[in-house]
Amino acid sequence: MALPIVDELEVGALDLPGRMLRWVVTKDTTDARQCSMCVIEVQPGQTVKPAHSHPQGEEVIYLLSGSGRVWIEGEIGDVKQGCAVLFPQGKIHMLQNTSDEVMKVACFFAPATDLDNYKFFDDIEFPA
Numbered sequence: 001m002a003l004p005i006v007d008e009l010e011v012g013a014l015d016l017p018g019r020m021l022r023w024v025v026t027k028d029t030t031d032a033r034q035c036s037m038c039v040i041e042v043q044p045g046q047t048v049k050p051a052h053s054h055p056q057g058e059e060v061i062y063l064l065s066g067s068g069r070v071w072i073e074g075e076i077g078d079v080k081q082g083c084a085v086l087f088p089q090g091k092i093h094m095l096q097n098t099s100d101e102v103m104k105v106a107c108f109f110a111p112a113t114d115l116d117n118y119k120f121f122d123d124i125e126f127p128a
Contacts, residue, residue, distance in 0.1 A: 018046045
């Protein structure tokens with residue numbers, strides 16, 4: 001087996017509401033079994049939609065660039081480059097870019113997940 005090194009730019013991007021997403025660490029890309037990781041890019045003024053949760057696990061995000069706000073179960077917090085945020089298992093959350101630059105975020109999941117394991121909440125909007 002080759003070394004489990006993945007160049008994010010060699011992974012296909014998914015154009016999803018409010019973000020571009022690349023699944024970088026998955027069972028397919030690295031043979032990872034206990035975790036997964038994606039990188040998202042959120043354009044200025046955009047919100048990652050819809051609100052969602054991860055019923056089977058936790059997510060930690062780390063902001064590589066940009067700044068904005070997170071919404072977790074009704075609470076809002078400011079985030080910027082260098083911040084890490086835990087989205088606890090089952091907690092509904094959203095991310096919004098309030099800066100004038102692209103927000104780039106590394107998203108880590110344990111156990112491993114994919115979009116099939118997200119629970120979506122289309123009726124929740126990020127408060128103004």
